[in-house]
Amino acid sequence: xxxxKDLSKTFGDIDAVKGINFEVxxxxxxxxxxPNGAGKSxxxxxxxxxxxxxxxxxxxxxLDSKEKSIEIRQKIGxxxxxxxxxxxxxxxxxxxxxSEIRGIPKATRLSKxxxxxxxxxxxxxxxxGISELSKGYRxxxxxxxxxxxxxxxxxxxxxTSGLDPNQIAEIRDLIKEIGKDRxxxxxxxxxxxxxxxxxxxxxxxxxxxxxxxxxxxLQKSASEMTVYKIExxxxxxxxxxxxxxxxxxxxxxxxxxxxxxxFITFNSEKNKDPRxxxxxxxxxxxxxxxxxxxxxxxxxxxxxxxxxxxxxx
Numbered sequence: 001x002x003x004x005k006d007l008s009k010t011f012g013d014i015d016a017v018k019g020i021n022f023e024v025x026x027x028x029x030x031x032x033x034x035p036n037g038a039g040k041s042x043x044x045x046x047x048x049x050x051x052x053x054x055x056x057x058x059x060x061x062x063l064d065s066k067e068k069s070i071e072i073r074q075k076i077g078x079x080x081x082x083x084x085x086x087x088x089x090x091x092x093x094x095x096x097x098x099s100e101i102r103g104i105p106k107a108t109r110l111s112k113x114x115x116x117x118x119x120x121x122x123x124x125x126x127x128x129g130i131s132e133l134s135k136g137y138r139x140x141x142x143x144x145x146x147x148x149x150x151x152x153x154x155x156x157x158x159x160t161s162g163l164d165p166n167q168i169a170e171i172r173d174l175i176k177e178i179g180k181d182r183x184x185x186x187x188x189x190x191x192x193x194x195x196x197x198x199x200x201x202x203x204x205x206x207x208x209x210x211x212x213x214x215x216x217x218l219q220k221s222a223s224e225m226t227v228y229k230i231e232x233x234x235x236x237x238x239x240x241x242x243x244x245x246x247x248x249x250x251x252x253x254x255x256x257x258x259x260x261x262x263f264i265t266f267n268s269e270k271n272k273d274p275r276x277x278x279x280x281x282x283x284x285x286x287x288x289x290x291x292x293x294x295x296x297x298x299x300x301x302x303x304x305x306x307x308x309x310x311x312x313x
Contacts (some may be wrong), residue, residue: 001024001025001026001060001061001152001153001183002022002023002024002047002058002059002060002153002183002185003023003057003058003059003060004020004021004022004023004043004047004056004057004058004059005021005056005057006019006020006021006055006056006057007019007020007021007043007046007053007055007056007057007058008020008053008054008055008056009039009042009043009046009051009053009054010054015207016039016042016207017039017042017043017046017053017207018039018206018207018208019055019056019208020039020043020056020204020207020208020209021209022202022209022212024183024185025183026152026183027181027182027183028183028184028199028200029175029176029179029183029184029186029197029198029199029200030184030185030186030198030199030200030201030202031186031187031188031193031194031197031198031200031201031202032044032185032186032187032188032202032204033187033188033189033191033194033201033202033203033204033303034187034189034203034204034205034307035189035205035307036189038189038204038205038206038207038307039204039206039207040157040187040188040189040204041081041157041158041187043187043204044078044155044157044185044187046058046065047060047065047076047155047185048073048076048078048155049065049069049072049073049076053065060072060075060076060153061075061152061153063075074102074103074149074151075151075152075153076151076152076153076154076155077145077146077147077148077149077151077153077154077155078146078154078155078156078157079139079142079143079145079146079154079155079156079157079159080157081157081158081161083138083139083141083142084142084145085130085138085141085142085145086130087129087130087131088129088130088131089129089130090126090127090128090129090130091117091122091125091126091127091128091129091130091133091141092113092126092127094130094141094145095113095116095117095126095141095144095145095148096109096110096113098145098148099112099113099148099149102148102149103149104148104149112148113126113148114126116144116147116148117144119144119147119177119178120140120141120143120144120147120174121140121170121174122137122140122141122144125137125141134167135162135163135167136163136164136166136167136170136171139159139160139163139167139171140170140171140174143156143159143171143174143178147178151182152182152183153182153183153184153185154178154179154182154183154184154185155184155185155186156175156184156185156186156187157186157187158187158188158189159171159175159186159188160172160188160190160193168193172193172196172197175197176196176197179197186198191299191300191303194215195215195299198215199214199215200212200213200214200215201213201214201215201218203303203306203307205306205307205308210306210307211302211306215299218299218302219299221302222297222298222299222301222302223297224270225267225297225301225302225305226267226268226270226294226297227265227266227267227268227294227295227297227301228265228266228267228268228275228292228293228294228295229255229263229264229265229291229292229293229295230243230263230264230266230278230289230291230292231261231262231263231289231290231291231292232261232262232264232282232287232288232289232290233260233261233262233287233288233290234262234282234285234287234288236254236257236262238285239262239264239285239287240252240253240254240264242281242285243264243266243278243281244266246274246277246278246281247272247274247277248268248269248272248273248274248277249266249267249268249269249274249278250266250267250268250269250305251266251267251304251305251308252264252265252266252267253265253266253304253308261290265295267301267305275292278292
């Protein structure tokens with residue numbers, strides 16, 4: 001349904017997206033994951049036609065975005081990070097307005113609004129003013145406007161941004177329900193969001209794709225990784241440089257600092273134990289070792305490694 005080839009976007013001297021490639025097939029729910037500023041929203045806006053690419057191609061449902069922009073927009077439902085709702089309107093008036101824009105016949109608009117409202121859990125809110133709704137319910141109204149024309153593809157940009165934990169859980173459940181019969185692509189910088197709603201993750205860092213795997217494959221990678229955290233009384237820059245050069249250690253980072261100590265987290269390569277060499281370096285440099293422990297490894301560690309090591313590939 002979505003095919004991206006060598007896609008790039010430049011803003012002046014800034015290369016926001018750098019020749020990325022990926023495909024999302026019919027019926028997939030894919031998470032587009034990356035830290036803030038990685039190029040997620042820029043990519044989403046190019047997919048939906050809000051921005052023109054600087055290079056490369058986008059095909060949606062077999063249609064070229066440069067030649068068939070209007071036809072493509074008819075096939076896409078889009079929810080930006082800030083739900084595009086008018087707070088001075090009632091929910092039903094707003095959805096009727098969106099329905100008219102989307103070309104839904106007047107005779108079927110009310111039944112369509114009721115159908116989508118039921119799906120999005122806002123049936124009881126139809127005659128309330130949008131200004132009276134919580135942010136979670138405004139987000140549901142935003143999803144309703146994205147679904148009102150029954151699109152084949154749903155693109156969601158940070159769909160749970162700014163919501164409280166209960167609202168986040170509700171929106172995630174809603175996305176999973178919607179994704180049963182649609183192609184869904186959602187962007188986020190929160191890994192748990194992808195775990196909860198998606199079966200595949202595309203990870204972007206500094207404008208480049210650094211991973212494209214199923215959640216199961218990412219979890220397997222996490223299970224094979226060993227992560228340590230060391231606490232030292234030592235100068236941060238010097239300690240980080242020394243530890244980074246030890247054979248078998250990768251992705252060393254200063255993750256915390258206190259008045260008299262620093263914390264450095266690092267990965268240990270498979271079948272290598274760098275602890276003996278690590279202790280030797282601590283002694284040789286006259287540093288005080290305050291602690292060393294093996295961390296419980298999760299997908300967050302995979303994400304951290306992919307989005308910091310070499311800045312992508």
